Amino acid sequence: MAGMSAKGPYVHSSKEAEVMACQKAIEFSMEAGFARLIIEGDSLNVINNLSDSAKNRSLLGHIYDDIKSQLRGMHVLSFIWVKRCGNVVAHSLAKHARNLNDNMYWIKDTPPPAADALYHDSLHINE
Incomplete structure (x- = not known):
């Protein structure tokens, strides 16, 4: 449905990068x-x-x-863990963001930096 490449602030860990990327993606999807x-x-x-209701x-x-x-305002919400081999599109968009000055957005279009990765992810969709 949509894709984005965006730079974020300096982070101290991959976990911090993952949760901040998720936050940015949610903001984009809501907008x-x-x-x-x-x-x-x-x-x-x-x-x-994210799926745990506890603080x-x-x-x-x-x-x-x-x-x-x-x-809180979302109608349907699922959190799904996928193997890294099934998340290639996200990693290709993150890698692309390293070379950007401004955020890039694609709606109802395949992000060119992720076209090959999208095909790769489709091969692992049922794993």
């Missing part, structure tokens, strides 16, 4: 008018923390709380 989300990620810890007391707890607050 684009999507009411139904399926959130996939290859960090099991991040997916578990998160980790160093990243405030980000998890912000995300959960943003998601």
